[in-house]
Amino acid sequence: MSRSLTNAVLFVDGYNIIGIWPGLQQKRDGESTESARRHLIESLINYSAFEGLDARIVFDAHYQNTPGVSEKVSRNLLIHYTAYGQTADTYIEKMCASLRHKLRLSRRRLLVATSDRAQQLTVMGYGAEWMSAMQLSEAVEASNRQRQRRHQTPKRSRSRFLDSSLDPESQRRLAQLRMGLK
Secondary structure, three states: OOOOOOOOEEEEEHHHHHOOOHHHHHHHHHOOHHHHHHHHHHHHHHHHHHHOOEEEEEEOOOOOOOOOEEEEEEOOEEEEEOOOOOOHHHHHHHHHHHHHHHHHHOOOOEEEEOOOHHHHHHHHHOOOEEEOHHHHHHHHHHHHHHHHHHHOOOOOOOOOOHHHHOOHHHHHHHHHHHOOOO
């Protein structure tokens, strides 16, 4: 995964990821599947925005007699709930098959995150790159650390003098007061 992710399309097999990430497993088992879904969505909202990905999480219909529906959560994240009788695997495979030529022409990468071995082989046959659930987890964590480092405030000086902890304008004004200029 060393090449840039910017403008890549990432499909995530939602329930497969929830079943493998330890934190999401705990949320699912201790709270609810809905709680685990929300946590995964929040994690991928931040990850996709920071990395510039076009991410799509796919959840199975789970034997509910409902039509497939898509929900745009952010500029970078779309959630798709499959129709009754359709699995996330088949949806992702069909999307990989239909997008492969279009993405290849635009030189965009197509990634699929799942630890399902059969799906891995199928999507790679369509030219998609594969990442395991744990690789995605590590990438999300690394992105979170990088984002936090970028947004940290600079550390203050450890000087014993109070004026060293002031901003430059306050230091200038204090110096003027000391010299009797104001």
